[in-house]
């Protein structure tokens with residue numbers, strides 16, 4: 384169908400709006416927050432340093448077993464890094480979390496992470512209710528949660544299922560296969576398939592590149608389908624660089640060859656980085672605000688409403704019990 388003059392006008396207006404937003408973003412910069420979760424030693428800190436191309440979490444010195452135990456991440460640590468992506472300033476907050484699986488009962492880890500995410504929602508809720516807004520208020524909501532899956536080659540562990548099921552309602556979970564260089568391509572493909580079957584079977588709510596058939600163009604739909612087909616993203620992290628044939632690359636070196644971090648034939652790191660910090664950054668932020676936060680807000684306010692009603696009923700009962708029954712006049 385040829386475009387009508389109205390749709391041409393509409394398209395022009397949308398393009399202008401996009402340009403204005405882009406110009407504003409270039410000037411002001413964007414803020415984005417990513418949480419990193421997974422068992423100890425899965426390469427989370429190395430991944431962050433690879434993602435940010437800087438030593439955000441300094442290399443650990445694990446010279447002895449005692450030192451290795453001490454060097455583990457033990458607390459939820461938000462760190463903000465200033466970067467530039469596609470010419471736009473990006474203030475990227477990385478929230479590193481202590482690994483789980485170290486404890487017999489990991490309930491404490493779950494609750495700490497959930498409490499951190501909900502605290503950021505509570506801060507926004509409090510800010511929204513203020514008569515006078517705080518101009519210095521910083522929105523620290525987590526926009527994406529990268530969940531590191533151990534490259535076991537089997538399927539998801541109970542811990543993975545439980546965590547993602549519980550946190551999926553509060554954050555955009557993006558599952559990744561950690562240290563994917565420990566599997567060959569056939570093993571990796573089979574592992575990814577089993578992980579996605581588990582995710583579907585246990586109805587785990589992950590970020591699965593949603594699109595709108597009516598609103599989104601063919602290119603967006605195709606891109607989202609391609610990215611969804613890569614889930615869970617396979618990642619390899621390394622801060623080491625080598626120069627080969629004049630080409631500088633980040634890789635892990637083994638006696639039998641090199642695993643290149645940015646080579647999409649070796650792993651999905653570059654595609655994950657691009658979607659996270661560029662192509663899908665805005666979508667992740669919108670889903671966080673329009674859906675995940677909105678859901679939390681509704682739940683919280685309705686619970687407070689119910690609690691208030693219960694309190695009122697209790698107070699009424701109490702008042703009635705306290706009422707002095709007037710003495711009957713003597714007959």
Ligand SMILES: Nc1nc2c(ncn2[C@@H]2O[C@H](COP(=O)(O)OP(=O)(O)OP(=O)(O)O)[C@@H](O)[C@H]2O)c(=O)[nH]1
Nearest residue numbers: 423424425426427428429455456482562618619620
């Ligand atoms: N084979 C392989 N090893 C990796 C990869 N990424 C990191 N490592 C190694 O795995 C070890 C642990 O890496 P870290 O980045 O400290 O792991 P972590 O998940 O942050 O550990 P915690 O702080 O204990 O939670 C180090 O020896 C890294 O060099 C990877 O992609 N492949």
